Amino acid sequence: MDARSHFETLARYNRWANRQLCDVAAQVSDAQYREDRGAFFGSLRGTLNHILAVDRLWLERIEGSGPKPSSLDGILHDGFAGLRAAREAEDERLLRVASQTPAERFGSTLAYRSTEGEHYELPFAQVLTHVFNHQTHHRGQAHTLLGQFGLKTPVLDFVYFLLESR
Incomplete structure (x- = not known):
């Protein structure tokens, strides 16, 4: 599998997993959505906003x-409906980036500045891998928060996406 196909698959999985998670998150009350549950970003609201913020930050660096x-x-x-719409748009953007990136760029280096202004250079493909891994990490935290509210949480394993996508 070439790099572009690999990252397109990860982008489609990412969109699938986010939709599954958002379908369940839509069931929580506004108070539950905002409630600080002791997660790294406090609440479901904080966690989902963090994922979106980091995606936007990396995609701005990439594009x-x-x-x-x-x-x-x-x-x-602030509200879940707006966040969900923005999440959908960002997932489509991420899929577009994965599918339209020239093949040679996957072997290149991405130079960027951190939020503190420090200059870094990392392999582009590894940065893109980080974007997907970061989402998976924090989606797991959101998944736990949803379970704490007594909701039936979705199975988000990559293999289930592959089986469903056949």
Whole structure:
């Protein structure tokens, strides 16, 4: 499998997993959505906003344009409906980036500045891998929060996406 196909598959999985998670998150009350449950970003609201903020930050670095959040813990969308719509749009953007990136770029280096202004250079493919891994990590935290509310949480394992996508 070439790099582009690999990352397109990860982008489709990412969109699938986020939709599954959002379908369940839509069942919580606004109070539950905002309740600080002791997660790394406090609440379901904080966790889902963090994922979106980091995606936007990395995609701005990759594309050189687009929204660029000023912090990793800011609330980009206060209510769930707005966040869900933004999540859908960002997942489509991520899929577009994966599918339209020239093949040679996957072997290149991405130079960027951290939120503190420090200059870094990392292999582009590894940065893109980080974007997907970061979402998986924090989606797991959101998944736990949903379970704490007594909701039936979805199975989000990559293999189930592959089986469903055949």
